[in-house]
Amino acid sequence: MNMITNHLPTEELQALDAAHHLHPFTDGNALAAKGARVITRAQGVTLTDSDGNDYLDAMAGLWCVNIGYGRDSIADVAARQMKELPYYNTFFQTTHVPAIALSQKLAELAPGDLNHTFFSAGGSDANDTNIRLVRHYWAAKGKPEKKVIISRHNAYHGSTMGGASLGGMKPMHAQGGLPIPDIAFIDQPNWYAEGGDLDPAEFGLERARQLEAKIAELGENKVAAFIAEPVQGAGGVVIPPETYWPEIQRICDEHEILLIADEVICGFGRTGNWFGSETFNIRPDVMTIAKGLSSGYAPIGGSMVTDEVAATLNAGGDFNHGYTYSGHPVAAAVALENLRILEEEKIVETVCNETAPYLEEKWMQLGDHPLVGQAGICGMMGSIAMTPDKSARAGFAGGAGQVGLICRDHCFSNGLVMRHVGDRMIISPPLVLTKSDIDTLIDRASKALDLTLKDATDQGLMKSA
Numbered sequence: 001m002n003m004i005t006n007h008l009p010t011e012e013l014q015a016l017d018a019a020h021h022l023h024p025f026t027d028g029n030a031l032a033a034k035g036a037r038v039i040t041r042a043q044g045v046t047l048t049d050s051d052g053n054d055y056l057d058a059m060a061g062l063w064c065v066n067i068g069y070g071r072d073s074i075a076d077v078a079a080r081q082m083k084e085l086p087y088y089n090t091f092f093q094t095t096h097v098p099a100i101a102l103s104q105k106l107a108e109l110a111p112g113d114l115n116h117t118f119f120s121a122g123g124s125d126a127n128d129t130n131i132r133l134v135r136h137y138w139a140a141k142g143k144p145e146k147k148v149i150i151s152r153h154n155a156y157h158g159s160t161m162g163g164a165s166l167g168g169m170k171p172m173h174a175q176g177g178l179p180i181p182d183i184a185f186i187d188q189p190n191w192y193a194e195g196g197d198l199d200p201a202e203f204g205l206e207r208a209r210q211l212e213a214k215i216a217e218l219g220e221n222k223v224a225a226f227i228a229e230p231v232q233g234a235g236g237v238v239i240p241p242e243t244y245w246p247e248i249q250r251i252c253d254e255h256e257i258l259l260i261a262d263e264v265i266c267g268f269g270r271t272g273n274w275f276g277s278e279t280f281n282i283r284p285d286v287m288t289i290a291k292g293l294s295s296g297y298a299p300i301g302g303s304m305v306t307d308e309v310a311a312t313l314n315a316g317g318d319f320n321h322g323y324t325y326s327g328h329p330v331a332a333a334v335a336l337e338n339l340r341i342l343e344e345e346k347i348v349e350t351v352c353n354e355t356a357p358y359l360e361e362k363w364m365q366l367g368d369h370p371l372v373g374q375a376g377i378c379g380m381m382g383s384i385a386m387t388p389d390k391s392a393r394a395g396f397a398g399g400a401g402q403v404g405l406i407c408r409d410h411c412f413s414n415g416l417v418m419r420h421v422g423d424r425m426i427i428s429p430p431l432v433l434t435k436s437d438i439d440t441l442i443d444r445a446s447k448a449l450d451l452t453l454k455d456a457t458d459q460g461l462m463k464s465a
């Protein structure tokens with residue numbers, strides 16, 4: 001075992017953490033009572049905590065460590081860049097080599113003529129950029145009244161005022177006076193939870209056509225854009241029915257609105273192609289990128305736009321928007337090295353041709369487990385919906401998330417990081433996961449499901465809502 005001893009004992013670290021550190025999306029008192037798990041190091045697909053326990057990280061951090069942990073060349077590139085030019089801005093008619101090289105590389109990798117990038121420090125602020133960018137775009141075209149952005153219930157687009165407003169998460173809207181004005185919502189294409197008696201194909205069309213109805217209701221002259229994740233991530237890895245995206249694309253083509261694909265999770269290989277837009281045949285005007293762009297080694301994100309959108313923006317005078325860290329040279333250099341690794345090691349091709357099909361075969365077999373109502377997977381992102389009644393796709397009588405939490409804890413105790421969203425268990429592992437890692441993942445996941453079924457039965461939780 002690789003014990004690292006240059007830190008305080010776990011209990012002291014936990015006490016200091018509870019005393020001074022406010023955690024995202026966390027009940028602080030509940031965490032303080034329990035003590036946070038302290039992650040101290042990671043290599044490949046494996047995390048190690050302060051007590052020396054190892055975990056297979058089936059979430060790639062937070063959906064981001066696509067190339068796996070412990071890449072020395074990234075550290076070297078970052079150190080070199082910090083020595084040469086640690087920081088300069090791109091505001092005052094200046095630029096620098098890492099931002100130039102990265103924007104050129106992204107133009108080469110992105111589909112269609114998405115050839116221009118406005119950089120941010122992450123996905124939330126990139127979506128804030130998108131709100132202002134699409135509204136400025138229509139103003140530059142002489143249609144300033146086109147302002148409304150249509151999104152979807154249960155979408156996740158980040159946690160800033162703009163990002164959380166675009167997102168469709170009710171508990172987020174309930175805090176801080178969200179959403180901001182001129183954001184509208186349609187329902188999500190979650191057939192398992194909301195499809196009722198419709199077959200998935202019919203349901204996909206019904207949900208897509210809500211976009212057309214919403215455009216008609218608001219007036220096409222008021223609508224700026226539609227935003228969606230190709231596959232919803234934080235909403236529970238919701239893979240849309242096959243009919244959904246072609247119909248959304250048709251509607252966007254027939255109406256004068258921009259299509260924003262939020263590729264923060266789907267981008268950079270996650271779905272088995274470089275971008276989710278390729279997997280689902282989507283032609284976005286704007287694409288949000290972050291997470292896998294740097295594999296989480298440095299904070300960076302961006303908004304990519306087509307030639308036409310860029311030309312319109314550029315003809316519209318000053319775009320009064322920007323971040324101190326837009327195109328940060330160290331983050332940009334790290335992202336470039338990450339993209340080099342993804343390309344030269346043919347990681348996306350290996351996912352597409354070898355590891356994702358292998359994972360899919362094994363993962364879908366979890367669908368036969370008595371606790372599982374549906375298994376779904378797209379490339380290297382998967383979900384299993386747990387249920388007390390398979391045929392009815394029922395929720396648990398005790399409320400959503402209880403059984404999910406039990407399962408999550410069993411995963412952790414068995415050396416697997418798998419997240420729960422309500423009673424859906426989700427994975428989004430590093431793309432460098434090998435077939436033998438996949439065997440380990442599936443073993444630990446099925447063991448966790450067995451233990452969860454036993455606990456849920458013993459605790460009388462196997463009753464339908």
Ligand SMILES: *Cc1c(COP(=O)(O)O)cnc(C)c1O
Nearest residue numbers: 122123124156157158262264265
């Ligand atoms: C994570 C995420 C974001 C927000 O990115 P941050 O870097 O956390 O600001 C936006 N959109 C999607 C789809 C995400 O998954």
